[in-house]
Amino acid sequence: MRSYLALAFAVGLYVPASAAEAATAIFAGGCFWSVESNFDSVPGVTGTVSGFIGGWTENPTYNDVTYGDTGHREAVLVTYDPEVVSYEQLLMTFWMTIDPTDAGGQFCDRGSSYRTGLFPVEEGQAEAAAASRDQIAARTGYTIVTEIIEGQTFYPAEDYHQDFHINNPQRYEAYRVGCGRDAVIARLWGEMAFLGTAANPYPD
Secondary structure, eight states: TTTTTTTHHSSSTTOOOOSSSSSSEEEESSSHHHHHHHHTSSSSEEEEEEEEOOSSSSOOOHHHHHSSOOEEEEEEEEEEOOOOOHHHHHHHHHTTTTTOOOEEEEEESSSSSGOOOEOOOOOOOOOHHHHHHHHHHHHHHOOOOOOOSSOOOOEEOOGTTTTHHHHSSSHHHHHHHHTTTHHHHHHHHHHTTTSSSSOOOOOO
């Protein structure tokens, strides 16, 4: 898999950052507990918030989104230091921790609220997201179904969902193993799986 994605490192992965202020990005990658856990271990990420995005009702609850019909997806708002990690790097972490070929959810979590998506919130993110998606598709041959959607409102989830992997480690680990997430990611991405996280840091 490394040969498929070599160009990802050559083009834009290590873009020098000049901004001094924190930046934000929003990623929908299935269960927000797992997306939050993945990004929390990326150097340069300073905060993560689990929530919902992409629907048509205001201030949705978890029950609304999961059992109702609000159009939202589970997502995570990531705050990061662009002098330490770039948006392009975070995009690579996103791809290497999800199954972007699955249009019906992620892993054991099925339904529209678990669909993957990229939700640009800052200038240049939409273009960078599209370039990254196209690059991954070209290098792997995978049909990428992850959507890129601008202009959406992010709503934080209830407090008990925040930092779930930290506050409920045993329950979270049982869920993650039982859902088969890591096995699918390892099969899809090989040596590149979990890129940027503590399990597979960005190369020097």
